[in-house]
Amino acid sequence: MTTLAAATLPIGRVVEHRWLVYRRTFRASLFSSFLTPVLFLAAMGVGLGTYVNPSSNPALGGVSYLAFLAPGLLASTCMQSAAFEATFPIMAGLLWSRVFHAMHATPISARDVALGNLVWIAVRMVLVATVFTAVVVAFGAATSPLILLAIPAAALTGMAFATPIAAFAATQRTPEKFNAIFRFGITPLFLFSGTFYPVESLPSFIQPLAWITPLYHGVALARGLSLGTIGQAPGLAIIHLAVLIGFTVVGTVLAVRTIDAKLVRG
Amino acid sequence: MPDAPATPLIHARGLTKRFGAITAVDAIDFDVDQGESFGFLGPNGAGKTSTMRMIGCVSPVSGGTLSILGLDPAADGPRIRARLGVVPQQDTLDTELTVRENLVIYGRYFGLDRAECARRADDLLEFTQLTERAGDQVEHMSGGMKRRLTIARSLINEPDVMLLDEPTTGLDPQARHMVWDRLYRLKQRGVTLVLTTHYMDEAEQLCDRLVVMDKAKIVAEGSPRELIERYSTREVTELRFAPGVQETLDGQLEGIAERVEQLPDRVLLYADDGEAAVAAAHARGLRPETVLVRRSSLEDVFLRLTGRSLIE
Numbered sequence: 001m002t003t004l005a006a007a008t009l010p011i012g013r014v015v016e017h018r019w020l021v022y023r024r025t026f027r028a029s030l031f032s033s034f035l036t037p038v039l040f041l042a043a044m045g046v047g048l049g050t051y052v053n054p055s056s057n058p059a060l061g062g063v064s065y066l067a068f069l070a071p072g073l074l075a076s077t078c079m080q081s082a083a084f085e086a087t088f089p090i091m092a093g094l095l096w097s098r099v100f101h102a103m104h105a106t107p108i109s110a111r112d113v114a115l116g117n118l119v120w121i122a123v124r125m126v127l128v129a130t131v132f133t134a135v136v137v138a139f140g141a142a143t144s145p146l147i148l149l150a151i152p153a154a155a156l157t158g159m160a161f162a163t164p165i166a167a168f169a170a171t172q173r174t175p176e177k178f179n180a181i182f183r184f185g186i187t188p189l190f191l192f193s194g195t196f197y198p199v200e201s202l203p204s205f206i207q208p209l210a211w212i213t214p215l216y217h218g219v220a221l222a223r224g225l226s227l228g229t230i231g232q233a234p235g236l237a238i239i240h241l242a243v244l245i246g247f248t249v250v251g252t253v254l255a256v257r258t259i260d261a262k263l264v265r266g
Numbered sequence: 267m268p269d270a271p272a273t274p275l276i277h278a279r280g281l282t283k284r285f286g287a288i289t290a291v292d293a294i295d296f297d298v299d300q301g302e303s304f305g306f307l308g309p310n311g312a313g314k315t316s317t318m319r320m321i322g323c324v325s326p327v328s329g330g331t332l333s334i335l336g337l338d339p340a341a342d343g344p345r346i347r348a349r350l351g352v353v354p355q356q357d358t359l360d361t362e363l364t365v366r367e368n369l370v371i372y373g374r375y376f377g378l379d380r381a382e383c384a385r386r387a388d389d390l391l392e393f394t395q396l397t398e399r400a401g402d403q404v405e406h407m408s409g410g411m412k413r414r415l416t417i418a419r420s421l422i423n424e425p426d427v428m429l430l431d432e433p434t435t436g437l438d439p440q441a442r443h444m445v446w447d448r449l450y451r452l453k454q455r456g457v458t459l460v461l462t463t464h465y466m467d468e469a470e471q472l473c474d475r476l477v478v479m480d481k482a483k484i485v486a487e488g489s490p491r492e493l494i495e496r497y498s499t500r501e502v503t504e505l506r507f508a509p510g511v512q513e514t515l516d517g518q519l520e521g522i523a524e525r526v527e528q529l530p531d532r533v534l535l536y537a538d539d540g541e542a543a544v545a546a547a548h549a550r551g552l553r554p555e556t557v558l559v560r561r562s563s564l565e566d567v568f569l570r571l572t573g574r575s576l577i578e
Contacts, residue, residue, distance in 0.1 A: 013374050013375050016371070016374060017375075020363065097358070097359070097361055097362070098357070099359075101324075101354065102419075103375055105347060105352040107345070107347050107348045107377065108344075109344060263324065265285075
């Protein structure tokens with residue numbers, strides 16, 4: 001127990017620092033976490049959704065377009081927030097304000113700095129997913145109480161992106177390539193990973209591409225939970241979960257390595 | 267309490283730091299004793315910062331031995347860092363937080379509880395004369411105030427050793443004196459100071475003992491006074507000539523002083539009696555435009571040892 005406390009305390013202090021900074025913009029941030037789903041669900045779900053007839057679209061599984069779309073957007077939103085949290089704040093801590101170096105001059109190790117920041121991103125993802133889910137429920141777009149489990153599923157989707165992106169961000173000297181991540185990674189995934197329509201509607205040669213990205217699995221998992229259909233294919237659900245956990249574990253190992261390398265090099 | 271055995275607080279033998287093919291610190295030996303104020307003097311790129319980062323246990327040793335507070339940095343990094351106060355060359359303050367928040371959160375990194383952090387933060391704000399700025403955001407502060415805050419922050423864990431990497435580089439003279447004054451007070455309280463600098467006046471003001479570093483090696487060691495006595499004369503006479511004249515002086519300066527150094531813009535005469543050197547120059551018919559007789563400084567020592575100025 002003492003060893004566990006000794007190992008987790010420094011990580012907690014790193015999280016505490018991020019919280020202290022975040023607290024200043026807490027309200028604005030929470031409001032934007034709330035506004036994004038309201039706008040998207042109103043425009044795409046309610047507005048566009050009235051043109052989509054669920055009974056003539058077996059791919060939707062007999063639910064309204066709003067109910068189909070909402071969990072997909074939940075997972076996608078976590079991906080987008082995670083990508084942002086894993087780029088600029090990591091670069092700022094290492095290169096701009098250099099606050100990670102300040103932490104590393106104390107008993108906090110480079111590994112603690114890396115893990116603490118990843119834990120903080122996970123906290124942020126849970127916050128974003130919780131607010132989003134509340135809006136989904138308010139829109140009447142959730143058909144199963146299992147939607148509560150879509151919160152950790154969406155947060156995990158975020159982490160599957162945040163950890164490898166943070167690992168990459170720590171190797172960069174300028175934010176130039178971050179735009180490329182958003183333009184050529186995050187945005188296409190947002191559009192082609194089953195958020196707005198089933199991946200099966202895509203040409204068959206593109207579908208395998210969707211399968212290897214975490215977002216496809218995150219969307220499928222969140223949707224299965226929100227619609228309560230997850231029990232129909234438990235094997236598939238386990239694969240989705242395994243892919244997301246796999247990306248997160250590998251990403252975490254890499255992020256610890258690259259952040260440590262940057263702090264030690266100076 | 268009986269006297270502790272006189273083991274050095276920091277002990278380095280053959281200490282080496284390599285970055286790939288580059289050797290930044292090349293097998294240096296030094297010891298720093300309890301309560302001492304110890305300096306690394308040298309130009310940029312001499313290996314001072316690399317040495318400090320190894321002492322600060324944030325950069326692993328490539329070769330040789332290093333012990334800090336009797337501990338091994340490779341095995342006990344966090345335990346050693348818990349007892350160090352670090353003032354890095356580049357500011358690492360959190361510009362999004364207030365002055366006071368920067369101190370409190372830093373105390374938290376050392377595992378201090380919030381009440382203790384708050385108490386120490388208030389004392390340190392007082393000590394660095396920042397009490398009035400406690401609620402200000404760091405972003406809007408001057409360089410001198412940021413340095414003072416960094417010094418305050420480095421004291422939050424009541425360190426046994428302070429590591430200061432170029433503590434006053436980039437500050438205006440007033441701010442430098444303010445920082446020196448605070449450091450001098452800490453020195454009087456018995457805090458061990460280890461600092462790097464390329465300002466000789468800073469080294470002369472603050473260091474009991476120093477090493478001169480050049481090209482990754484230590485080239486001399488001693489107190490400022492000892493170094494001046496060993497490598498320079500009591501006084502130095504600086505002669506400046508009209509443009510073009512200095513180049514025509516070949517041979518005319520030989521034997522005029524113990525040692526003569528020609529710099530691009532002036533001639534330095536090393537002699538214990540500066541006025542006598544001036545008289546000798548006049549006797550030889552030299553007509554310098556300006557003459558300055560001054561006491562020897564560490565700059566002269568450095569010039570003697572390396573043939574170059576400290577600030578290039």
